[in-house]
Amino acid sequence: MRNVLVTGAHGQLGSHVIDLGTSSGSPVRGVGSAELDITDEAAVAAAVAPGSVVINCAAYTAVDAAETDEVAATAVNGHGPAVLARACADVGAALIHVSTDYVFAGDATQPYPVDARPDPRSAYGRSKLLGEQAVRAILPSAHVVRTAWVYTGEGNDFVATMRRLERDRDTVRVVDDQLGCPTYARDLAAGLLELAFRADSDPVPGGILHATNGGEATWYDLACAVFAGVGADPHRVLPCTSDEFVRPAPRPAYSVLDGQSWSAAGLTPLRPWREALEAALGALDAHA
Template sequence: MALALLVPGGRGQLGRDVVAAAPEDGLVHAPSSAELDLTDASAVADAVAVFASSARDAGYRPVVVNAAAYTAVDAAESDADRAFEVNAVGPGHLATSCREHNVPLLHVSTDYVFPGDGTRPYEPSDETGPRSVYGRTKLEGEHRVLSTWDRSWIVRTAWVYGEHGNNFVKTMARLATTNETLSVVDDQLGSPTWSLDLAHGLLELAAAVSSGATPPRVLHATGAGETTWHGFARAIFTELGLDPNRVHPCTTADFPRPAPRPAYSVLSGKAWADAGLTPLRHWQEALSTAITTHAVP
């Protein structure tokens, strides 16, 4: 039996790649955040009810993949109420409706739920401790989803870039055309993640849980390996055929931002692999494919 997917945030960077990667024999409804506002409980209830009923009537297994989020990390510091509504209240509404209609829910979260002072890859079970409004609201969203519906799963990811929306790869490519040199922070460590690879991982998980599998309820999915933003930028320049020595290292202190950035954001993929899910490929391989296939930038 094929999957039917409801993808809130379906017009965003990740949502559009989930749609692109979805099997052709499935059914996909991917409303934008304007079309389906997760902060509107009645709208969410109606959307999930209609989706679940129509999917089952047509012989599909329904799954919700929530790609909607307030992701403006710096803006959230001065817009905390709205960030909380979108990142915490909204997912809670979604989990409630999924519970009422017995629909598995995959909810995408972030490395920002951790304090960022680690020295080894964070496991899903490690103690959280967000230091930004964005991270705190995303963590509250996780709590509401997990406590509301026992067929819900959290997938944390990090440093996502893709064909759609604004992201680091596009920014570096744009700045390369106007700046002879660039300064990029070299004291923050993480794992770049191509949104299309993440989308394939989410779809694999969706297929598994819709068939009755019970993997751990909190999982991490990022590109394999690790680097700094400076190292990532140099790799981008190299893949674009540009001189990577145009990218110079600097410190986080050189570029203060409203929201604190985690110094260490590497997430362990062990639980993901142990659950029988396909590990995402190494971030450098993914970046090369993304750029050479013109999917990015």
């Protein structure tokens, strides 16, 4: 089994990759930004072992801040993946690079296939697209795995925020005109590890893959499901439009990703989003 190096290991996704990998006894090592800055060429070259697999979960993810700090976002999301891809290419390591639905315009009416034309509308989306392009140009055997609406239920993510608001407020207004795929970080982590360990026995050809939990939802749908999941009345969630919550970076109105490429590669499809949310809420309760 190949050694796996996870960058951005203290983030939402990276921490679940490490947790799942180590709990299953897999040779997984995580590095946070303090131990490995993915934009540091010498440090990255020293960290990537020959024949290993790198899962890049490191990113500049402050979508709104990126609008006024595109240089910083591009350094991490555009240049960083290029540095990783070069280091992997130099020593024969494999690379799995995580990307986002924000590379698309978000004005589709049906799920985006992997070969749909990217057309990012935000600085974050542009920076992530640069990273995808660099990875694919430098290391064609690499996998670019796009995902969307990732949550753990901890910290300040959407699910955690809804759990908190359910306790603090009578009602909460949530936008009901953006459609996407809520994705439990742990399910995506399992998918990334499955892809990584296929590198030995039955490698998946390099290219772009889409990995999200199944189905689609609006933020309002997700909020109602969180309320119901914690035993609260979902009618306390009130639908509203994006116009009522204007943010610095535009949000895609429709960014559902088509997971056909993932299942066609023989990878286990991520379960439907409602099942995943139920599991996530159960895990949070168990750890409370």
